[in-house]
Amino acid sequence: MTDQHRVTDPDEASRADPRQRRRDARLTQIVAEAWQLARRDGLPSISLRHLAERVDLRQPSLYAYFDSKLGLYDLMYADALGQLLAAAETELSPIDDPREALIEFVELCIRFSSADVVRHELVFERTIPGFKPSRQSHELLVQFRNIAAARLAAAGVHGQLATDVFTGIVAGFAQQQVISQPGGDRWLRLARPAMEMLLDGLPLLSEPRRSTRARTTRTKKRH
Amino acid sequence: MTDQHRVTDPDEASRADPRQRRRDARLTQIVAEAWQLARRDGLPSISLRHLAERVDLRQPSLYAYFDSKLGLYDLMYADALGQLLAAAETELSPIDDPREALIEFVELCIRFSSADVVRHELVFERTIPGFKPSRQSHELLVQFRNIAAARLAAAGVHGQLATDVFTGIVAGFAQQQVISQPGGDRWLRLARPAMEMLLDGLPLLSEPRRSTRARTTRTKKRH
DNA sequence: GTCTATATTCGGATAGAC
DNA sequence: GTCTATCCGAATATAGAC
Numbered sequence: 388m389t390d391q392h393r394v395t396d397p398d399e400a401s402r403a404d405p406r407q408r409r410r411d412a413r414l415t416q417i418v419a420e421a422w423q424l425a426r427r428d429g430l431p432s433i434s435l436r437h438l439a440e441r442v443d444l445r446q447p448s449l450y451a452y453f454d455s456k457l458g459l460y461d462l463m464y465a466d467a468l469g470q471l472l473a474a475a476e477t478e479l480s481p482i483d484d485p486r487e488a489l490i491e492f493v494e495l496c497i498r499f500s501s502a503d504v505v506r507h508e509l510v511f512e513r514t515i516p517g518f519k520p521s522r523q524s525h526e527l528l529v530q531f532r533n534i535a536a537a538r539l540a541a542a543g544v545h546g547q548l549a550t551d552v553f554t555g556i557v558a559g560f561a562q563q564q565v566i567s568q569p570g571g572d573r574w575l576r577l578a579r580p581a582m583e584m585l586l587d588g589l590p591l592l593s594e595p596r597r598s599t600r601a602r603t604t605r606t607k608k609r610h
Numbered sequence: 611m612t613d614q615h616r617v618t619d620p621d622e623a624s625r626a627d628p629r630q631r632r633r634d635a636r637l638t639q640i641v642a643e644a645w646q647l648a649r650r651d652g653l654p655s656i657s658l659r660h661l662a663e664r665v666d667l668r669q670p671s672l673y674a675y676f677d678s679k680l681g682l683y684d685l686m687y688a689d690a691l692g693q694l695l696a697a698a699e700t701e702l703s704p705i706d707d708p709r710e711a712l713i714e715f716v717e718l719c720i721r722f723s724s725a726d727v728v729r730h731e732l733v734f735e736r737t738i739p740g741f742k743p744s745r746q747s748h749e750l751l752v753q754f755r756n757i758a759a760a761r762l763a764a765a766g767v768h769g770q771l772a773t774d775v776f777t778g779i780v781a782g783f784a785q786q787q788v789i790s791q792p793g794g795d796r797w798l799r800l801a802r803p804a805m806e807m808l809l810d811g812l813p814l815l816s817e818p819r820r821s822t823r824a825r826t827t828r829t830k831k832r833h
Numbered sequence: 834g835t836c837t838a839t840a841t842t843c844g845g846a847t848a849g850a851c
Numbered sequence: 852g853t854c855t856a857t858c859c860g861a862a863t864a865t866a867g868a869c
Binding site: 428429431432508512513514516548551552554555556557558559560562563566573574577580581583584585587588591592 | 651652654655731735736737739771774775777778779780781782783785786789796797800803804806807808810811814815
């Protein structure tokens with residue numbers, strides 16, 4: 388029920404401690420098997436019984452690693468975002484051509500969703516009734532959003548309108564790719580033309596009011 | 611398990627029969643209460659026990675109206691699409707200005723999703739593990755798609771590429787509206803500029819290969 | 834941390850009388 | 852079509868020994 392479901396934080400200080408190492412290994416194994424079960428039975432239908440026997444534990448022993456089923460989802464959520472951030476780290480090239488950098492980013496998003504439906508569901512959909520990411524898990528999402536923000540800014544996409552259109556397009560393409568052709572590239576290939584369309588059409592999406600005087604409604608920020 | 615979950619079809623012949631009328635009324639009531647429960651507890655968490663007591667029946671009696679829980683979802687699905695088609699009937703004006711007609715359609719879609727999150731989930735998301743609409747329920751979706759197709763064609767949107775981009779945008783805007791601001795209009799207001807952007811950018815989305823000779827790659831179909 | 838044993842609750846579905 | 856009674860299975864979670 389609390390905002391903090393997780394029992395341990397794998398990124399803690401005492402990582403050399405062999406006790407902690409064994410525990411972390413087990414935790415990793417638990418999360419990995421949870422993903423497999425989710426892919427097989429659906430995310431909401433994960434059963435702690437099945438999960439326990441997959442990792443050679445008795446079901447109650449799992450409660451040493453999280454304090455409720457929602458805690459397990461939070462572990463998975465943090466894991467998924469870790470994968471996403473890692474992919475961004477390794478697969479995105481630095482921003483030389485801003486247009487290419489943005490396309491690259493969108494393609495990364497679609498590939499991420501397409502590669503694992505349940506991972507996509509957990510991160511971007513409202514599949515689990517009571518689930519809300521914990522503070523530190525949500526922080527990972529914020530990090531990812533910052534990557535997007537940087538590339539949007541570099542490509543000249545400013546303002547809430549244009550940003551919302553961008554978000555909507557990416558969300559829609561990823562979702563369509565997932566539900567109508569998981570693993571395929573039908574929507575992935577649309578990332579480039581769609582982004583070109585968006586960038587070319589930016590004037591249509593300029594913020595409505597920079598009313599009379601200066602064309603800098605950003606005075607606040609600059610000051 | 612079968613493709614046909616529904617027990618009765620409310621659109622059957624003998625509608626004057628008072629027996630049938632009472633039954634249909636009850637069925638309507640059941641579906642209505644099911645929606646309320648879904649909105650309260652989440653779509654997958656509807657319980658037949660709770661549903662039964664809401665309509666003053668014992669839980670096993672519900673099986674006179676559908677033969678499994680998935681059958682209930684199919685009833686709800688058909689109901690949702692009936693609402694969607696009815697809204698299209700009443701709220702869409704005839705196609706004079708094709709551009710306006712398309713925008714109108716997109717706005718209808720976003721409003722539909724925005725107005726009822728669980729309804730949106732049932733129709734457009736993969737929320738229920740084993741659920742697949744029955745043949746005749748799916749037929750309603752096809753009808754709706756035909757409305758979209760007509761307006762796309764009128765507005766000059768042809769080919770899979772452009773159509774996919776359209777679908778992706780609508781899906782994404784509807785989803786974003788639902789998850790980040792249900793009931794609001796933040797994404798609804800983006801329908802117009804986005805569609806203008808799409809229509810202006812159509813040349814970017816022309817089908818890749820109408821290679822050498824004729825501009826009709828559709829020979830197959832025509833033959 | 835892991836176990837056994839169990840509590841508790843709830844779910845969907847069926848049998849058979851009326 | 853509706854009821855009573857019941858089955859059967861499954862789920863999460865807790866208590867307490869080791």
